[in-house]
Amino acid sequence: QRAIAAVEYEVEPVDTRTRIVIQSELVANESLPSSDGDPRAAQALQSPLEPEEDLAIGSRLRLVHRTRRSGLRVAVAADHVVDAPGEITTSSESNTDVSRLTITSVLDPGQRLRVQKTVAHGWSGARSRPAMSDQVEAALAAAAHGGWDGLVAEQRDYLDDFWARADVEVHGDEEIQQAVRFALFHVLQAGARAEQRAIPAKGLTGSGYDGHAFWDTEMFVLPLLTYTAPKAVAEALRWRQATLPAARDRATQLGLRGAAFPWRTIDGSEGSAYWPAGTAAFHVAADIAHAAVRYTAATGDLDFERETALELLVETARLWRSLGHHDHHGVFHIDGITGPDEYSAVVDDNTYTNLMARSNLLAAADVCERHPEEATRLGVDEEESAAWRDAAEAVHIPYNEEIGVHEQHAGFTRHQRWDFANTGAD
Template identity: 40%
Template sequence: MNGQQMVLKLNDISSKKPGNIAAIFSLSNGYVGIQASNPINGSNDTGTLVNGFFEYSPITYGEAAAFYPKNNQTIVPVLNLRKIILLDENHHRFDTATIKDISLNLENGQLHEVYEVSNQAHKKIEMTVVSAIDQKNLSFYGIKFSFKPLSYKGKLIVDKRFKLDAISEAADIGAQEDPRKTRRVNSAAKQIIASADDREILKIATKKSNQSITIQGRSISKKLLTERDLTTSFDLTYIYQVSKGDENKVVPIEQHSFVKIKENSHQFWEKVWQQSAVMISGNDEINLALHFNIFQLNQAAGRDGHTNIAAKGLTGPGYEGHTFWDTEMYMMPYFIYTNPEIAKSLLIYRYHTLAFARKRARELGVDSGALFAWRSINGEETSAYYPASTAAYHLNGDIAYAIGKYYETTDDDEFMEKYGFEILLETARFWREFGSWTEKNGQKKFEFLTVTGPDEYTAMVDNNYFTNRMAENNLQLAYTVGHKLAVSNPKILLKLNTSENELRQFQHLSTNIYFPRNTQYAINAQDDSFFSKPIWPFQTTPNSQYPLLLHYHPLHIYRYQVNKQADTILADFLFPETITESQLGREFDYYEKITTHDSSLSRSIFSAVAARMGNVKKAYSYFSDTVRMDLIDLQGNTEDGLHLANLGGSWLDVVQGFAGMQVTAQGILKILPHLPEEWNSFEFRLMFKKRLLKFVIDQQITEITLINGDPLEVIINQKKYTLSKIIKINN
């Protein structure tokens, strides 16, 4: 792929709204995120987000009940590190900046912008901004401003000192009208604790969550307030260090340079593309969009085991900076197969929230095990609407599924012994205590009552198919992993206060879980009551009334067969060996007709499943919307932050959809490709069992190259081969 195809430019996005530009062209490293806000017109107090830095605010209920969450958690935007003040020689402010060009280099992580800046006297200068964020020493960010005279050639005063605007208390903006937006809590106290000509240190502390951030800014030119003659062009460069408390101060700011920041960024991205490049021949627009999605996925992921990926990453404050089930189902697969170390860190985050999860299970009346928070930053449940959150118990199974896939791919026994098995054990215990035995068709079956599946338009039902399938997998994983680890480390069961008998209980439950079925259509039923409801009146619902959640009361929606997103179809995607091709076709046809795709999580799953079915035309239609969702602002809210789960979904579509990549029950990598007619070929790379593999697929040939690692067995088009160096198979 040539360099031109690895640069995202202004013309590559459909909406030029400032909020969209700020989110799409943002820079982050999983720790700190910098939105590409206008340096002249942007706010002082927004634009910079720190992963895990949040504030509490009380949840107000009209009528409360026992164990409702007491507090919101909202990510706190800190000072805008891009903000700059320009004055002419008469101290008149240049207060308008029009963007002329912007480009994000996906190969090295550098952002390049050009603005025309003017004042009320219509004097103009050109300002070029180059910025990068450090991908090794994560607390560092560098930005260089270059100024060029246009109609103004006098003295230019450049002020890059920290500015502290008046801070308002909790402002509940937009949270009631649109639950996807944030609750902008701005109650953090800000104080400049040190100041000199060339540097300032700012401390930001939250009042209720008791967190603090220290930001140190340094001017390479030795002055934060500079007066220069603009008869010729000149540059000014600034370095910022953002630290949580006393963390990330291993490298003093004096020893860091903008050159080093750019070098560390370039080296990081070089490794990313070496391990996870996906290249499409035949459609440069889709190719660029896919690389952008992968770029932003890598930028968003917390890497310290204590932070995760927010629904919007660090590109915007939407959904208040919360982590959901999105991570494990949509984003984790990319990291498992391309950067297992980051996948492990994301899973360790869940381990560090186990204490909150155990407490939540007790609050729900379950005497053992753990129930992870539906939406949270630090692991405490913060959702005030339990029918579409806490009742979505499938999150436990989603986390267990991701752990199982990580282990299947890496054989990381150390992770399992330290972290993974304990999570599997605690989630399996939850299912055991939460479920109940019943008689179905003359047989004793284990079922789960009053739950909500992935489809948030169907809440509080019995035996949601997806939930039951995830619970079955969770229980079986606890059994098989426990037995495997006990062989190599007999003390592991004693350490976690479990036994062979408890493991056998899990296996017994997993083999007796009930799955609802609709006999009329010969398909899996989404839940026990789904087919007793009328179908939503799609023909009389105007387009202006979508998404339904913004226009209809939840109880109105719950009375109908209507899906916000993939539910049973998602289970079919995750467990392909549990369903025949003919039944999958019937299920896809039925559920597709009643799915609105109001959720950004939906289209990618329908695309991947359609591709596996061989319906490549339909798969490509869904994929086209998925891969460009934020670049075309398909959901209409990109300005609140990118849809990170959907970005992961676009990778799923290519690798697990069009390439048909699966891992069999025997642990063998399997490929069954379906090439879209719009492409000449496509290729991608995977990490699998400590091996780096390259796949190239065109209309005639599937080629797999073992870049490094030992030989392994693979399945291509239903036939088994031993890959020692390279295999070429006719399609």
């Protein structure tokens, strides 16, 4: 049940009669830890949620808020089942940002107070406040139908299915084994319910990066989910497709064709004001195309290829063809861009970017051949497709013959060597 979170909390005195007080809360606009001194941290919004409704009746709690800037409405409701052998006293209260249930009981050693809390979340950019309240209340009712045991059984089945497909076993090091499984769980938790929304860089682990998505989604998160929770990948890429109007507008603003996807975003617009380590990292376009190709190859989902991947590939290929240029020798270059190394910004012919762009261009030409009617609908003709192939075949991949390695970007090996011997430990 995707809208539901639940917890069971038990308290038992050990050696003396004890008065137990438990408070269960729903909290909005909670103050976040200060990030002073962290140059990566953006200025946090103060109280980003506007209150619209608060309620506390009996064991039932509810809050409804609306985001100040984007106008998204979010609702959360909670209900409780309380069990104890003796007398139980409860009281509830609410205000704009807090809805609270207080439970009090006196227990002897060996007696146990048990509280089962079930929480329903919902959000919408279009539904009214009453509709959102009804939505979360309906989710609570559905969860109550099967009770605590039903929720546990459903969750166990869901996770058993995931681990059967995703588990990685590490022999000989229990700490690494635990770390790998913990990381797998976090990826599932953050990405498996993408639902045509961005998968944020920090997942559900904290407020870092303000919920924004980067190229990490397509290159680090989606590859794992492609083979373990492919439906989540389709949803994440459909979200990218839904942001194409903003990406096309951005490309036009930059004097380019196709779609210039943002380096950092939560709603499809560019969230970074720093060009060298923001918009200049055009490789995000090829990263999105790569994820779409990988998903289609792994799943054989031709409907997705026609309806989503094709458009993503076409618009990103158009970007590369207009961003790059042929020199007088016919070699295709992509200048003035930033690769994955944000500390080597605005360079020419970044090797990673050029390789990914080449793959993007070829994949776009191939998918247009497989779906000619849909390609025509997007305005692709044989001349444009041929131009993509020509650029891909001519793209420059920097290589230093003397050292025998591919340079990070053109001229990278001419930089002054770092003086490691005289560099301090800090």
